[in-house]
Amino acid sequence: MALIAFVGGTGPEGLGLAMRFAKAGEEIIIGSRSEERANRAVETIREKLPQANVRGALNAEAAAMGEIVFITVPYEGHRDTLASLADVLAEKIVVDVVVPLELTKRGVRAITVEEGSAAQQAQKLLPRAKVVSGFHHLDAHLLQNIDKPMQGDILICSDNREAKRQVMELGEKIEYVRSVDAGVLANSRYLEEWTALLLNLNRIYKARTGVRIVGI
Numbered sequence: 001m002a003l004i005a006f007v008g009g010t011g012p013e014g015l016g017l018a019m020r021f022a023k024a025g026e027e028i029i030i031g032s033r034s035e036e037r038a039n040r041a042v043e044t045i046r047e048k049l050p051q052a053n054v055r056g057a058l059n060a061e062a063a064a065m066g067e068i069v070f071i072t073v074p075y076e077g078h079r080d081t082l083a084s085l086a087d088v089l090a091e092k093i094v095v096d097v098v099v100p101l102e103l104t105k106r107g108v109r110a111i112t113v114e115e116g117s118a119a120q121q122a123q124k125l126l127p128r129a130k131v132v133s134g135f136h137h138l139d140a141h142l143l144q145n146i147d148k149p150m151q152g153d154i155l156i157c158s159d160n161r162e163a164k165r166q167v168m169e170l171g172e173k174i175e176y177v178r179s180v181d182a183g184v185l186a187n188s189r190y191l192e193e194w195t196a197l198l199l200n201l202n203r204i205y206k207a208r209t210g211v212r213i214v215g216i
């Protein structure tokens, strides 16, 4: 069991993933730019899961303590946040869940990232870290509804096979979630862009969609 930290863990996605991992018995640190918000997030988790092994910390402290560090900040804060944590994240498994998106009048649109994807940007900023990309297709609201099992697959990619294996195994601690090996980190652009499509489908169908790969 590895200590799991969330940078930007006070938002719906970080909180939702943290709740699911806490429910599975994992030890969690919720990171924030503010200790007060981190502690409030810890209380929110404990309201649902009184036995949760969870504590709050500033992002830098959370990143330093975590063995697997999830990045769940909005894309606007992605580059600066990672650059500021480069030393503490240097050798870690860093799981990037960030989706570069913008809202337009016609729906959600994926933002083009110079490096190819948010995850590749992370790898460039953290050259020695084992960057893994995944979990983009798990809806934050459904994740926080912890009494209901999740549905669907998570697609996980990385250039580091061992880190990918560990994160795939961790993902399957979320009830009914299946991890699918999505290959190298460069494939993250497809995972990130696909999320924009899911959000547009959510709007059209007034639903909370996910992904299920058939044939494997």
Ligand SMILES: NC(=O)c1ccc[n+]([C@@H]2O[C@H](COP(=O)([O-])OP(=O)(O)OC[C@H]3O[C@@H](n4cnc5c(N)ncnc54)[C@H](OP(=O)(O)O)[C@@H]3O)[C@@H](O)[C@H]2O)c1
Residues within 6 Å of the ligand: 007, 008, 009, 010, 011, 012, 013, 014, 031, 032, 033, 034, 037, 038, 071, 072, 073, 074, 075, 076, 077, 078, 081, 097, 098, 099, 100, 101, 135, 136, 137, 138, 139, 140, 141, 195
């Ligand atoms: N929501 C979903 O269903 C979903 C699904 C899949 C993937 N994602 C991705 O997961 C990430 C997190 O999603 P979310 O909805 O939880 O996001 P969010 O609520 O917008 O942000 C998460 C946390 O990041 C911190 N933050 C906000 N602006 C920041 C900045 N400029 N720099 C550094 N930290 C900042 C805030 O925490 P503090 O103020 O406490 O520091 C905030 O609570 C996003 O990149 C999103 O694309 C979301």
